[in-house]
Each structure stands twice: as structure tokens, then as C-alpha cells.
Amino acid sequence: MNFHGTEVRQKALTLLRGGAKNADVARQLNVPKGTVGYWKHEDRAKRGECPGRVHTRCPRCDDDLDKPAYAYLLGLYLGDGHIIQHKAMRAPSLSITCTATWPALMDECEKAMRAVLPHNSPCRVRRKGCFDVKVYSKHLWCLFPQHGPGRKHERTIALEPWQQEIVDANPWEFIRGLIHSDGCRITNWTTRIVAGERKRYEYPRYIFTNKSDDIRQLCTDTLDKLGIAWTHCTRNGNPYNISVARKADVALMDQHVGPKH
Numbered sequence: 001m002n003f004h005g006t007e008v009r010q011k012a013l014t015l016l017r018g019g020a021k022n023a024d025v026a027r028q029l030n031v032p033k034g035t036v037g038y039w040k041h042e043d044r045a046k047r048g049e050c051p052g053r054v055h056t057r058c059p060r061c062d063d064d065l066d067k068p069a070y071a072y073l074l075g076l077y078l079g080d081g082h083i084i085q086h087k088a089m090r091a092p093s094l095s096i097t098c099t100a101t102w103p104a105l106m107d108e109c110e111k112a113m114r115a116v117l118p119h120n121s122p123c124r125v126r127r128k129g130c131f132d133v134k135v136y137s138k139h140l141w142c143l144f145p146q147h148g149p150g151r152k153h154e155r156t157i158a159l160e161p162w163q164q165e166i167v168d169a170n171p172w173e174f175i176r177g178l179i180h181s182d183g184c185r186i187t188n189w190t191t192r193i194v195a196g197e198r199k200r201y202e203y204p205r206y207i208f209t210n211k212s213d214d215i216r217q218l219c220t221d222t223l224d225k226l227g228i229a230w231t232h233c234t235r236n237g238n239p240y241n242i243s244v245a246r247k248a249d250v251a252l253m254d255q256h257v258g259p260k261h
Contacts, residue, residue, distance in 0.1 A: 009039055016040050058139045059116060060162070069115035070143070071170035074163065075177020076109060078215050083140050083147045092140045095125075095132040096181070104261045105180055109133045112177075116143070153211035159218065171222045172256040178219050183208040185259040188245070205245035206253050207233075216242055228252065 026033040059065040085092040233241035
């Protein structure tokens, strides 16, 4: 094992503070790159520059939460979101999966993440046909207590009282998050007899699709509070879709939710 004296270490730190790259310093001083990286990390930590040592406030516990943005992000999470904790990472990550053809939706998701977690920077991870919009924070467990082992539709999903208060105060933001994640606006058609002739008739409607009975219930309870009429549509005889088709209600949904894009 090679031991490097204080003089070599100080030379390395001087070069690193000047902007030199780890690999260049390692070659110049004949020191392993991993050692240089360790020295740099310790030096930044002592000077308070290491991101891993920054203790940020919890937006929920410190009563600093952007509640409309949280209601929207909660809807996204319940639809197409998940939280994971890798052993190699200091903090868990929240991922919201968005189809690649919906760039504006990804922008809205990032905007909500920044509003809820202003000290954390979202990123996008490309996957086949989609992106995961991600943010890392040790406060995610506090913000999303619905997280647990297994798929959401295979376990109980219930809002905490403080979450329900936020949803009750921001129902349209919550519905918008649900629709933007697991919903869509489509145009249906049927035929009717007009003046003795059969004519095609088209009408728009909103659909929310989720396997979880609990999440569909959260959606319909919120629609009820907004006075929006809805119906259950089944798949293979089982409740699966929530449909909003009444003209006046679709107009309201257009005003407050809008299509994904």
C-alpha cells in the first residue's frame, strides 16, 4: 500500500480548488484517482460544500409546503409514480413516468417537483418510449406515506388527514394530476336517427384508468365534491375506468384539467 504525505495531499487540494480534474491531478502526482476523489470529497465537506452534508428543511414538517403543487404531484404519484431507495444513494427518489410524446407534461411535473422540493433538482431519465422524471430527497417518506412494498393496486391506499385537507382545498389540482398520469381526454362517437337518417355523433369525454379500487375511490370522491357526474366502466366485468361524459362537466374539465400534451 502506498502512503501519501501531507505535502502531496496539499498539492492535490490546491490543484483541485483551482479547477483541475481528478484524473489530471492523479496523473500529475502519481496518486490513485480514487484517493484524489476522496481527498476532494473530504475537503469540500470540511468547507460546507458537499451536497451530501446539506440538511434541508422538510416542507411538510416545517409547514413550508406549496399545497397546490403538492396536490398535483400527489395525483401524478398515485397514477404513474413510485419511490425507490437504492443502497448506493443517500436519499430515495420519486419517479413519475411520462410518455415521450408529452413534453409539456414533463415540464409540468418538473415544475411541481421544484415547487414542493425547492432545494432539490429534478432530472429526466430516458427509457424506451418514455421518460422518468425524477427527484431525490430524504423527505419523500414524509411527503408520500402511501409508499410501501408491492404494487399500489395490491395494497391499501389511504390519504393521511393532512393530505386530505390539502386535496379538499385544491381538488382541481389533485384531479389534474390523476388525469395527467392515468387519464386521458378522448372523443367517442355513436349514431342517432335524425330526420329519418342515421348520422354519426361525436362527443368528448375524460377517462381515468387505475387498477386500485382505493385510488379510483379517491378520484370519484373528489369529483363528487366538485359536483362532476361520473360513471364506472368495467373491463372483463371489473370496475376499471372512471368516465366523465356530460357536456357541462367535460367543459369544466377542459377548463381546469385539459388534455395531456
